[in-house]
Amino acid sequence: MNGRVFVIGLGLIGGSLALSIKNNHPHCTIIGFDIAEKNKKLGKMLGVIDDCVDTLEDGAEEADLIIIATPVRQAEMMIEKLAQMPLKNDVLVTDVGSTKGKVVEKSRLLQEKGITFIGGHPMAGSHKSGVSASKALLFENAFYLLTPEETVDKNSVQLLMNWLSGTRAKFLVVSPEEHDLLTGVISHLPHIVAASLVHQADDVAKSNELVTRLAAGGFRDITRIASSSPAMWRDILLHNKTVLLELLDKWTKEMEKVKTLIKTEEADEIFDYFQVAKNVRDELPQNQKGAIPAFYDLYVDVPDYPGIISEVTGFLAKENISITNIRIIETREEIYGVLVISFQTEEDRKRAQACIAAYSTYETSIG
Ligand SMILES: NC(=O)C1=CN([C@@H]2O[C@H](COP(=O)(O)OP(=O)(O)OC[C@H]3O[C@@H](n4cnc5c(N)ncnc54)[C@H](O)[C@@H]3O)[C@@H](O)[C@H]2O)C=CC1
Ligand SMILES: O=C(O)C(=O)Cc1ccc(O)cc1
Numbered sequence: 001m002n003g004r005v006f007v008i009g010l011g012l013i014g015g016s017l018a019l020s021i022k023n024n025h026p027h028c029t030i031i032g033f034d035i036a037e038k039n040k041k042l043g044k045m046l047g048v049i050d051d052c053v054d055t056l057e058d059g060a061e062e063a064d065l066i067i068i069a070t071p072v073r074q075a076e077m078m079i080e081k082l083a084q085m086p087l088k089n090d091v092l093v094t095d096v097g098s099t100k101g102k103v104v105e106k107s108r109l110l111q112e113k114g115i116t117f118i119g120g121h122p123m124a125g126s127h128k129s130g131v132s133a134s135k136a137l138l139f140e141n142a143f144y145l146l147t148p149e150e151t152v153d154k155n156s157v158q159l160l161m162n163w164l165s166g167t168r169a170k171f172l173v174v175s176p177e178e179h180d181l182l183t184g185v186i187s188h189l190p191h192i193v194a195a196s197l198v199h200q201a202d203d204v205a206k207s208n209e210l211v212t213r214l215a216a217g218g219f220r221d222i223t224r225i226a227s228s229s230p231a232m233w234r235d236i237l238l239h240n241k242t243v244l245l246e247l248l249d250k251w252t253k254e255m256e257k258v259k260t261l262i263k264t265e266e267a268d269e270i271f272d273y274f275q276v277a278k279n280v281r282d283e284l285p286q287n288q289k290g291a292i293p294a295f296y297d298l299y300v301d302v303p304d305y306p307g308i309i310s311e312v313t314g315f316l317a318k319e320n321i322s323i324t325n326i327r328i329i330e331t332r333e334e335i336y337g338v339l340v341i342s343f344q345t346e347e348d349r350k351r352a353q354a355c356i357a358a359y360s361t362y363e364t365s366i367g
Helices: 012-024 036-043 055-058 072-082 101-106 107-111 154-163 178-207 210-214 220-221 232-241 241-264 267-282 310-317 346-359
Strands: 005-007 031-033 064-070 093-094 118-121 143-147 170-173 297-303 325-329 336-343
Touching: 005 210, 012 031, 012 093, 012 346, 031 036, 031 055, 055 072, 072 093, 072 101, 072 107, 072 232, 093 154, 093 336, 101 107, 101 118, 101 178, 101 232, 107 118, 107 170, 118 154, 118 178, 143 178, 178 210, 178 220, 178 232, 210 241, 232 241, 232 297, 241 267, 267 336, 297 310, 297 346, 310 325, 310 336
Parallel strands: 005 031, 005 064, 064 093, 093 118, 143 170
Antiparallel strands: 118 143, 297 336, 325 336
């Protein structure tokens, strides 16, 4: 497709969408805007955008597609501003925010001007932020939720999906309310819990320095998402207030239940509590991107000697297999350590497994 795409907010998500749109529509022109000058410069330098503009007006007026990719409270402000600007009659406006209720409500200002707005949320991402972390295939196989209001023409929804086809995401239409409930349960509440676990450990660390050292393993993994952008999460919590207050009430009750089970030493019920959770979790789809992305981890049993990491990455480099992360699990005191290598795709993980088997006798497992 030809046309001008205007991306407002050149961060992880705005940048990744810009790259994926360009991949499938090489003849379109991607213009970027960000309040931070350095992000515009970086976006251009990295080839994420074709050009940048100094003001919102300069980018919006001639745009065929406008993507608002700022934190959600800023997104509301962007909509207010766009509603006061002369825009093309047939421009499509969308956003990428993690909450939808308030953004869609605000979008009625555009609708009153005859401008089509379709709320959007690519349900994949990372705890990293910024345009330099952008990837064209960040959303591959992820769900991409769209929340068009009933007044929105089906052709406009199709047009937006065509623009976004390079994401290779799976589009799903839901109402803004359903969206906020679903993401509250599977993404927003878990972020609050992750942050609270870090706070709790930090509190104990003040009187026992061993906490920090021991937290390097599994604790670090389950609290990874607590490293996400505080500004983004502040806005998400404020936007999804009603849903989150209800979920937190339920969570508190759930914790009270667990407390009682422990106090009364109900061994069988405690067992059941974990057994049911295990059954449910084991049935969740594997290797499919959700809001909290799955990583394609490969565990490699390796001898613990200096240079082992470069030896194994050397095997992978010979076969041109890219990795996204590598670390050693240090929980064991014996001679052998476990190297955990993360890949972007299942195919890369399979190739890596075959490659390591071909070059060494190290045992591998997918955990
Ligand atoms: N990070 C993630 O994993 C995901 C984030 N989202 C949503 O995407 C949106 C963007 O998130 P990220 O790209 O991760 O954040 P980011 O922090 O990487 O990028 C946001 C960008 O917006 C810019 N910005 C802020 N206010 C602005 C304004 N008034 N005008 C122009 N630019 C402005 C910032 O300077 C920054 O470059 C958020 O609404 C978030 O809820 C959605 C899916 C995943
Ligand atoms: O880094 C992670 O695990 C995330 O949870 C990414 C994420 C953050 C916000 C979203 O709205 C969707 C996905």
